[in-house]
Amino acid sequence: MQLIAAASTLAAAPAGAAATPRLRYLRPPGSRREPEFLARCIRCGQCGEICPNRCISYFHGENGLASLDTPYIIPRDKGCILCMKCGQVCPTGAIAPIERTAEAIMAGVRMGRAHVDTRLCLSYQGQTCGVCYRACPLPDVALYVGMLEQPHVTDKCVGCGLCERACIQMPQAIRIIPDYS
Amino acid sequence: MSSSNRKPFFLWRHLNKLRWLVLSTVFAMLVILPYVHVYQNYVSAHAYDLLAPSEQRFYDLMQTLTEPLTDDPAEDLDAIKGNTWSGTFWGFKLSDPLAAAGQMAASLKVFGPFLLTALIPILATLLLGRFYCGWICPATFLYELNSNLAVWLQKLGVRTGHRHLDRRLKYVVLALGLVLSAATGAVLVAAIYPPAIIGREIYYAVALGGFGAGAVFFVGTLLFDLLVARRGFCRYLCPGGALYSLLGRYRLFRIQRIVENCNDCAKCNAVCEFGLDPLRDGFGQECNNCSACIAVCPTDAMTFRVRFTDQPDQGPGHLGRQYRKQHAGEGRS
DSSP states (O other): OOHHHHHHHHHHHHHGGGOOOOOOBBOOOBBHHHHHHHHHHOOHHHHHHHTTTTOOOOOSSOOOGGTOOOEBTTTOOOOOOOOOOHHHSSSSBBBBOOOOOHHHHHHHSSSSEEEEEETGGGGTOOOOOOOOHHHHHSTTTTTTEEEGEEEOOOTOOOEEEEEEEHHHHSSSEEEEOOOOO | OOOGGGGGGGGGGGHHHHHHHHHHHHHHHHHHHHHHHHHHHHHHHTTTTGSSSHHHHHHHHHHHGGGGGOHHHHTTTTEEOOOOOOEEEEEEEEEEEHHHHHHHHHSSOOHHHHHHHHHHHHHHHHHHHHHHHHTOOHHHHHHHHHOOOOOHHHHHHOOOOOOOOTTTHHHHHHHHHHHHHHHHHHGGGGGGGGGHHHHHHHHHHHHSSSHHHHHHHHHHHHHHOOOOOOOOSIIIHHHHHHHHHHHTOOOOOEEEEOTTTHHHHHHHHHOOOOOBBBBGGGGGGOOOOOEEEEEEETOOEEEEEEOOSSOOHHHHHTTTTTHOOOOOOOOTT
């Protein structure tokens, strides 16, 4: 199956069609949209090497041949701390260089958006939690809490995944829906 | 026609040692940088107390090693990153010309800033030919050790491969790699280019806990070199080598034979990793200026010259038996 999938990814010629992901992963912050990212990334591994949080891993073929050796982030394993170093070190601009300010990050980073599962979230079950709110690097902007610290995600969320990493529920009640568009 | 005024520069005999020093330094850097990355993570996490004892020993070692070089660990340890495929030195970026070619093929457009990072390597290749293959490539480091292993295996009676394939095969591989990159919209040449693979795989092994698929490919190339053709991948298949051969065709610095000093011993042909024919002035675009033939020559008949083209075949060496037979009687008084 893996081979057939890889072959179909290969066959799915010019750009666009190659980006039908089968896994839920994030690209590093500031990455271009998937087809352009794949065309620009030369698989040098510098983004992972400079990541102080070591949240960037590399595909080995489980996501098709086209994204072999490209960087990805699984937010439940380790979220992105938005240090923006990977964009500075990327030689090809596959990850765009973005300044480390809240405005620049909100304007330039589109890794995905957090989604709260109210059936799992403790705060929606009558207990107060608020861990995701405390983990959020953009509190009250990307994520605000209402009554009983019930989290609400706004469209300013960049999808860094720190809330998903921090969620104390198992499985996690808040998760990033990646933006592959 | 006195040979005294055609002596090569005496230090060029030792260039091969310098080359091994450069090769091993580059390879050592590829191993050290991932460890720096792991150490950096410990530093930024401020979690020394939470480390396992073995990790604490590693931390202490790295701290001792890097302390004299770094004022501010968070900044200074970021200074050198990457590998020979693409690297960053204090914000100055250098990339492999093949990376630029592959990226242009995959995206079907030119991305200026990235092409600029490949400019210095391209200019150096125009001047020095395939010097990358002989002097820097981390795969060469392992492939030459592999060649030495083949010699030892032969001494033990194991049959190793000495087939000769068509050198033009690698241009086909290069063209195919670029066409497939363009067709899929992904830089696929990165997956079949050994130095890029080695840079990545060492990082995976050190920092991410294990080798990836590229390691299998690389072991395959080692076995190919051992069992099918000596240095076969570099000679016949490497897409990067093909690109540098094309760029370095009219290189300025080339190795040449001084026919007056040559005694036809053919040690240069035996030592040439790329299977060229220095004895008959057959270097061509394939020569990687590794200077192994200069180092091995017993009569100092090999030297570097500044020329755009090779000498045509200069005939048998003047110290050799064949030349002396042909010219018997001449110059005798």
